Amino acid sequence: MVTARYSPVFWPRRMLLFTIYRCLSCRDPRTRYLECNGAIASYAITKSDVTFKDGNGHVTTTKKTIDAAVIRFRGGKSDQFGQGSVRRLRRSGHATLCPVKATWSLWHRDLAPDALLCTLPSGKCLSARSMTAAIKGGASSIGLNPSKFGTHSLRSGGATAMF
Secondary structure: OHHHHHOOOOHHHHHHHHHHHOOOOOOOOOOOOOEEEEEEEEOOOOOOHHHEEEOOOOOOOOOOOOOOOEEEEEEOOOOOOOOOOEEEEOOOOOOOOHHHHHHHHOOOOOOOOOOOOOOOOOOOOHHHHHHHHHHHHHHHHHHOOOOHHHHHHHHHHHHHHOO
C-alpha cells in the first residue's frame, strides 16, 4: 500500500518545495524555509509568481504543451538590491521526478493568484523542523542512521541545480 507520505507524486512535490524554499531563505539560520518562527516571508512564492511556457516560449496553461515552468523570485536573503530574479525549470523527462510536473500540480490547485503556492494540504506552511523530521524518519525506516541525514544538502543542491 502506498501512503500519501511516500507516494510517487508526493516526493517530487516535496523536492520542489525544498528547491523553492532554499531560494526563499530567511535570516534565521535555524529555519531557512518559507516559514520562519511562524512568520511568512514577504517574498514567498505565490501562484501569480509562476507561469508556464511552451516550446516556443509562449505562455500556456495547457498541461500537454508545457515545456518549462518560470518562477519569479521577488527577493530573498541574498538579494542585496531587492531586484528579485526569474528562473526557468525545464522538464526532466522523468515520469514522476519532474520539477515542471510538480510545479504544475501545485499551481493548478484552486488558489487565488495571491495565495502561497507551497503549502501543505492543511493550508499551513512547511517548517524546517517538520521537514528534518520527515527526512530523518525516512532514513530510520530503511535502517540508516538518521543523524547522518538532514535538509542542508537538499536545499543547497536543489538551489545550485536551479540557478
